[in-house]
Amino acid sequence: MSDRAGRGGAAIAGVGSALPGDPVDNITLGERLGVAPEWIETFIGTRTRHFSLDLADGRPRWSLEDLCAEAADRALADAGADADDVAFVVLATATPDALMPTTAAMVADRLGIDQVPVYQLQSGCSGAVQAMAFASSLLAAAERGSRPVGLVVGGDVCSKHLDLKQDFRALPPAQLVNYVLFGDGAGALALSRTAGTHRxxxxxxxxxxxxxxxxxxxxxxxxxxxxxxxxxxxxxxxxxxxxxxxxxxxxxxxxxxxxxxxxxxxxxxxxxxxxxxxxxxxxxxxxxxxxxxxxxxxxxxxxxxxxxxxxxxxxxxxxxxxxxxxxxxxxxxxxxxxxxxxxxxxxxx
Structure with a gap:
C-alpha cells in the first residue's frame, strides 16, 4: 500500500461517539407514555435509547452541539490528533440546533478549530455517508503538506420533535411510534490522507x-x-x-x-x-x-x-x-x- 490512503478512500485514524444520559429502557418509557413495554419490544424491537431532554419535564439537557463536540473530541483523541491537525470539518444532521450559525461552525469553535473550511450537510441517516464521501474527496484533493486530518461528524437530537405534554393515549400508532423508535446521539471519524499504521x-x-x-x-x-x-x-x-x-x-x-x-x-x-x-x-x-x-x-x-x-x-x-x-x-x-x-x-x- 502506498503512503496515500488509496484512490477514492481515506485512512480511518480515529472514531468516537457520544450518547446523552443513561439509557431509557422500555419499562421507563412505557410508564411515561402509557404504553405497554411489551408492545415496544414486540413491534419495535428497541430495548433502550438515549434522550437529550429530561423525560420527566421535557427540558433539554444536551444540545446537538454538545454531543457532536464530545464525539469529535473523542475521535481526535483516538487518532492522537488535535485541533491544529484538522484540515476541515464536515457535519451531517437533520436536526441542527439552529439554521444559523451552523452546528458545524459551533462545534469547530468549541474544539478550537479555526481558519479551515467547515461544512454542514442537512440530511437524514444517509447524511453520515454523504459526509464521508465528501471528506474523502477533500482529502484526495488536498495539497501535500496541508493539515493531515479531516473531521467527519454526524448526529441528531430527534427528541426535540417530541411533545411530552400531550395525551399519548390519543395518538394514532403512526405518531406514537416516533416516541419509541428514535433516540439522540452523535459520532465522528478522524480521517487521514496517509495509511500509516491506522487500523x-x-x-x-x-x-x-x-x-x-x-x-x-x-x-x-x-x-x-x-x-x-x-x-x-x-x-x-x-x-x-x-x-x-x-x-x-x-x-x-x-x-x-x-x-x-x-x-x-x-x-x-x-x-x-x-x-x-x-x-x-x-x-x-x-x-x-x-x-x-x-x-x-x-x-x-x-x-x-x-x-x-x-x-x-x-x-x-x-x-x-x-x-x-x-x-x-x-x-x-x-x-x-x-x-x-x-x-x-x-x-x-
Missing amino acids: ARLVRAEHRIGGLGRAPGQRVEWFGQADRHSDRPAVTEDYKAVERQVPVLAHEMLRTLCDRVAWPATTLAHVLPPQLGGRMTERITRGLRQGLEWEEVSCVAETGNNGNALAFLQLERLLPRLRAGGRAVGIAIESSKWIKAGFAVEATP
Missing part, C-alpha cells in the same frame, strides 16, 4: 437518490415565525412504504457497493445494515444475508434510531472486530426521498 481504510462511500416519482416516506417540518403555531405534526412517516421500500433499496446498495469496489459478497466479513429499529433491522438483515456467513454489526436496539450518529456507532463497534485484511460494508437508507447510501471499509493488512 482500517474507508475504501469508498457513495449515495444516490432512488425515489424518482415516488412520494416521500418521511417529512420533517421547519416552522418559522409565521407558521410556528401550525397544527401540522412536526414529523410524519409512511411506515408501510418504509417497510416495502427500505429492504429493496438496501439490497440494491449492497450489490452496487460490492460492484464498485470489486468485492465478491462472499469475501465480506461484516455487514452494517440499515438501523431503523430492532425488528425492522432484523428483517432487512435476513434479506441481505442470502446464505452468506458475514457477521452483522448493529446498534439500534441499544441506542435507538439516532439518525446521522448510527453509521459512526456501528463503525465504533466494527473496528475492534475487523481482522487484518477483513472487509465490511455499511448501508444507510433514508426514507425522506428514498436516498440509498453505503460505504466500504477494509482493515489494514
Whole structure:
C-alpha cells in the first residue's frame, strides 16, 4: 500500500461517539407514555435509547452541539490528533440546533478549530455517508503538506420533535411510534490522507437518490415565525412504504457497493445494515444475508434510531472486530426521498 490512503478512500485514524444520559429502557418509557413495554419490544424491537431532554419535564439537557463536540473530541483523541491537525470539518444532521450559525461552525469553535473550511450537510441517516464521501474527496484533493486530518461528524437530537405534554393515549400508532423508535446521539471519524499504521481504510462511500416519482416516506417540518403555531405534526412517516421500500433499496446498495469496489459478497466479513429499529433491522438483515456467513454489526436496539450518529456507532463497534485484511460494508437508507447510501471499509493488512 502506498503512503496515500488509496484512490477514492481515506485512512480511518480515529472514531468516537457520544450518547446523552443513561439509557431509557422500555419499562421507563412505557410508564411515561402509557404504553405497554411489551408492545415496544414486540413491534419495535428497541430495548433502550438515549434522550437529550429530561423525560420527566421535557427540558433539554444536551444540545446537538454538545454531543457532536464530545464525539469529535473523542475521535481526535483516538487518532492522537488535535485541533491544529484538522484540515476541515464536515457535519451531517437533520436536526441542527439552529439554521444559523451552523452546528458545524459551533462545534469547530468549541474544539478550537479555526481558519479551515467547515461544512454542514442537512440530511437524514444517509447524511453520515454523504459526509464521508465528501471528506474523502477533500482529502484526495488536498495539497501535500496541508493539515493531515479531516473531521467527519454526524448526529441528531430527534427528541426535540417530541411533545411530552400531550395525551399519548390519543395518538394514532403512526405518531406514537416516533416516541419509541428514535433516540439522540452523535459520532465522528478522524480521517487521514496517509495509511500509516491506522487500523482500517474507508475504501469508498457513495449515495444516490432512488425515489424518482415516488412520494416521500418521511417529512420533517421547519416552522418559522409565521407558521410556528401550525397544527401540522412536526414529523410524519409512511411506515408501510418504509417497510416495502427500505429492504429493496438496501439490497440494491449492497450489490452496487460490492460492484464498485470489486468485492465478491462472499469475501465480506461484516455487514452494517440499515438501523431503523430492532425488528425492522432484523428483517432487512435476513434479506441481505442470502446464505452468506458475514457477521452483522448493529446498534439500534441499544441506542435507538439516532439518525446521522448510527453509521459512526456501528463503525465504533466494527473496528475492534475487523481482522487484518477483513472487509465490511455499511448501508444507510433514508426514507425522506428514498436516498440509498453505503460505504466500504477494509482493515489494514
